[in-house]
Amino acid sequence: MELHVEALFTHDRRLRLRDVNEPWPGAAPAARFFLGRTVEGTAICRFRHDVPDLLVEQMEERVADETVDYREKPKHFEAYLSLLQAEQFTMGPCYLVPAELTPTMQTVRVTRENVTELSRGGFEWLVSEIDYAQPCIALVRDGRAVSVCRSVRIAPRAHEAGLDTLERYRGNGYAAEVVAGWAAAVRETGCLPLYSTSWDNRASRSVARKANLVLYGANFTVT
Numbered sequence: 001m002e003l004h005v006e007a008l009f010t011h012d013r014r015l016r017l018r019d020v021n022e023p024w025p026g027a028a029p030a031a032r033f034f035l036g037r038t039v040e041g042t043a044i045c046r047f048r049h050d051v052p053d054l055l056v057e058q059m060e061e062r063v064a065d066e067t068v069d070y071r072e073k074p075k076h077f078e079a080y081l082s083l084l085q086a087e088q089f090t091m092g093p094c095y096l097v098p099a100e101l102t103p104t105m106q107t108v109r110v111t112r113e114n115v116t117e118l119s120r121g122g123f124e125w126l127v128s129e130i131d132y133a134q135p136c137i138a139l140v141r142d143g144r145a146v147s148v149c150r151s152v153r154i155a156p157r158a159h160e161a162g163l164d165t166l167e168r169y170r171g172n173g174y175a176a177e178v179v180a181g182w183a184a185a186v187r188e189t190g191c192l193p194l195y196s197t198s199w200d201n202r203a204s205r206s207v208a209r210k211a212n213l214v215l216y217g218a219n220f221t222v223t
C-alpha cells in the first residue's frame with residue numbers, strides 16, 4: 001500500500017501529497033485525503049500539503065479507529081467528507097500483478113516508432129502519451145492495437161497500470177494478456193506492477209479476477 005500511494009501521488013518531505021503522479025506534463029493537484037486499508041488489517045493515510053494540521057489531527061484520530069475490513073466503506077466515511085467539506089470520493093480494490101503471470105498470446109511493445117501505425121482506429125490519443133507512458137504493451141489484431149496496457153503512474157519502486165480495450169474486441173481475454181505483458185516489462189525495470197480500480201467497475205475487476213491478480217487491499221480518496 002505504501003508503494004501504491006507513492007505511485008499515485010508526488011510527496012513533499014513531510015510525506016504530504018502534492019500532485020497526481022502522471023508521467024506526462026500538466027499534473028493535477030493530488031487528492032486531499034488518501035486512506036489505504038490492507039488485507040492484513042493495517043491502514044495508512046496521507047493528506048495533501050494544504051490540509052490544515054488541526055484537521056489532519058482530527059482525521060488521524062478517526063483513521064486510528066478505522067474498521068479493518070477493507071471490503072466495507074470506511075467506518076468514518078461520513079466524518080471524512082464532513083471534515084473536508086467534500087462530496088467527491090473514490091473507492092476500490094488494489095492488486096499486485098504476480099511474477100508468474102505471463103502472456104499466452106503474442107503482445108507488442110508500443111513505442112514512438114510504431115505508435116502511429118498501431119494506434120489507428122481507436123487509440124489515436126496514445127500518440128501524445130507514448131513518450132511518457134512506458135512501458136506500453138498492446139495486443140494487435142487486423143494490423144492495429146485492440147487492447148493496450150501502459151504505465152500511467154510511475155514511481156521509483158512501482159508502476160500503476162492504465163488499461164484500455166476497444167469495445168468490439170472485449171470479452172476475448174485480451175485485457176489480461178496485455179496486463180501480463182506490461183507487468184513483465186515493468187519488472188524488467190526493477191519495479192513492481194500494480195493495478196487498481198473502483199468497486200463499481202465490474203469489467204476492470206473481472207480482468208483482475210481472470211488474471212489471478214493478488215489483492216492486497218483497497219483505497220479511499222477524497223478530492
